[in-house]
Amino acid sequence: MNTEPSRRDSILAAAAEYFAEQGYHSAGMRGIADSVGIKGASLYNHFGSKEEILYAIALKMTRVPVEENLLVLDETGTPTERLTALIDVHLRHLAVNRVEHLVSLRELSALTEEHRDRVVEYRKYYQRRVRDVIAAGIRAEEFGVDDPMRAAVAILDLMNGVSWWLRDDYDIDSLVSTYVDYIVDGILRRRVGVRGGADEVIR
Amino acid sequence: MNTEPSRRDSILAAAAEYFAEQGYHSAGMRGIADSVGIKGASLYNHFGSKEEILYAIALKMTRVPVEENLLVLDETGTPTERLTALIDVHLRHLAVNRVEHLVSLRELSALTEEHRDRVVEYRKYYQRRVRDVIAAGIRAEEFGVDDPMRAAVAILDLMNGVSWWLRDDYDIDSLVSTYVDYIVDGILRRRVGVRGGADEVIR
DNA sequence: GTCTATAGTTTGATAGAC
DNA sequence: GTCTATCAAACTATAGAC
Numbered sequence: 001m002n003t004e005p006s007r008r009d010s011i012l013a014a015a016a017e018y019f020a021e022q023g024y025h026s027a028g029m030r031g032i033a034d035s036v037g038i039k040g041a042s043l044y045n046h047f048g049s050k051e052e053i054l055y056a057i058a059l060k061m062t063r064v065p066v067e068e069n070l071l072v073l074d075e076t077g078t079p080t081e082r083l084t085a086l087i088d089v090h091l092r093h094l095a096v097n098r099v100e101h102l103v104s105l106r107e108l109s110a111l112t113e114e115h116r117d118r119v120v121e122y123r124k125y126y127q128r129r130v131r132d133v134i135a136a137g138i139r140a141e142e143f144g145v146d147d148p149m150r151a152a153v154a155i156l157d158l159m160n161g162v163s164w165w166l167r168d169d170y171d172i173d174s175l176v177s178t179y180v181d182y183i184v185d186g187i188l189r190r191r192v193g194v195r196g197g198a199d200e201v202i203r
Numbered sequence: 204m205n206t207e208p209s210r211r212d213s214i215l216a217a218a219a220e221y222f223a224e225q226g227y228h229s230a231g232m233r234g235i236a237d238s239v240g241i242k243g244a245s246l247y248n249h250f251g252s253k254e255e256i257l258y259a260i261a262l263k264m265t266r267v268p269v270e271e272n273l274l275v276l277d278e279t280g281t282p283t284e285r286l287t288a289l290i291d292v293h294l295r296h297l298a299v300n301r302v303e304h305l306v307s308l309r310e311l312s313a314l315t316e317e318h319r320d321r322v323v324e325y326r327k328y329y330q331r332r333v334r335d336v337i338a339a340g341i342r343a344e345e346f347g348v349d350d351p352m353r354a355a356v357a358i359l360d361l362m363n364g365v366s367w368w369l370r371d372d373y374d375i376d377s378l379v380s381t382y383v384d385y386i387v388d389g390i391l392r393r394r395v396g397v398r399g400g401a402d403e404v405i406r
Numbered sequence: 407g408t409c410t411a412t413a414g415t416t417t418g419a420t421a422g423a424c
Numbered sequence: 425g426t427c428t429a430t431c432a433a434a435c436t437a438t439a440g441a442c
Contacts, residue, residue: 022312023227023228023312025227025228028416028417039427040419041421041427042425042427044418044420045425045426049418050417106309109225147381150381153368154364154381156364157360157364158357161356161357161360164360178350178353179357185392186389231436233434243436243437244410244411244438244439248408252436252437253437
């Protein structure tokens with residue numbers, strides 16, 4: 001098995017770093033090529049255009065979470081357990097791919113309309129799946145919120161905000177545990193069983 | 204009193220719209236000028252450079268909140284009351300200046316180092332003030348979180364995330380009320396007085 | 407304060423040798 | 425697949441007439 005990163009992957013990694021630091025439109029093909037150790041023109045042997053590089057990054061950061069993170073929602077368990085598992089994998093995936101995540105959030109408007117639509121579709125699907133597990137939690141009387149979609153948007157904003165400030169030396173286990181707490185026991189106000197419903201707990 | 208917007212203000216509004224839509228580096232001086240109804244060269248009678256336009260937008264969206272929003276933290280009241288008031292004014296300010304807010308969040312890296320430092324300083328100060336009122340709430344046994352700074356960052360990510368998706372016809376009163384709930388009764392797990400502490404309520 | 411005209415760079419992308 | 429050389433276009437910013 002070959003562990004060498006392909007040239008294509010090297011380009012994507014260098015471009016993501018560059019786009020994150022300077023912004024997509026400010027970063028030039030020559031700069032990206034420099035980081036990889038080749039000349040600007042050689043990039044076009046691997047990608048048809050600069051926008052296709054951005055699209056590859058954005059697609060990876062939206063399709064992979066849909067295909068991998070969402071699997072934990074299909075396993076057996078209560079809505080609380082399944083959502084907790086999703087928060088865990090979501091934040092860990094974000095932490096491992098922090099710059100790519102930041103770029104795909106921030107540079108969405110730089111994509112062609114067709115590519116942007118594809119990316120947005122994945123994001124909306126992810127959002128709906130989060131909404132659905134929240135709705136299931138409400139029906140199971142585990143969660144105490146009114147509007148599952150609004151809660152899903154808030155929760156995703158909260159988690160994705162991490163990509164703006166996360167540092168490499170940050171303790172991810174601690175981050176995950178805190179954010180599970182903020183979301184499941186906090187925003188969604190997980191009910192406590194015998195102690196009564198959320199209405200008694202709050203206000 | 205003159206209610207006409209100055210040419211300078213018209214430029215800022217048009218530029219913010221343009222930057223929000225296309226991104227700072229992609230938006231050209233000609234396009235901004237077109238929106239205002241003048242030629243590109245005329246912009247330089249009002250701003251020394253394109254970057255100064257961005258700086259004016261970013262500065263307005265960081266200095267004004269510090270000078271105005273934070274006033275509510277100095278009024279009398281419990282930490283819960285003061286933080287609730289801050290969430291209210293923060294979200295309303297964000298809603299009124301949505302595109303400027305989005306631009307100043309997203310295009311921070313396009314500022315010169317000196318300008319970026321100034322903007323970041325305001326943001327950090329704002330963050331510290333939020334942290335402080337959370338810390339006061341913990342001491343008063345109103346809030347049940349461990350790390351006030353981490354909670355402050357999360358709360359600001361949650362609120363600022365709104366600028367990515369808010370639409371003009373959104374019901375702001377409802378938004379404020381939901382987010383106060385998410386934050387004060389949710390993330391910070393406001394204690395309930397006689398019913399016992401957060402330890403009893405959660406888990 | 408706005409205009410026309412343009413300087414001076416830099417950009418994304420292509421052609422063709424090797 | 426990488427290189428050198430280069431094109432055409434777009435950019436920010438300036439000069440100078442009005």
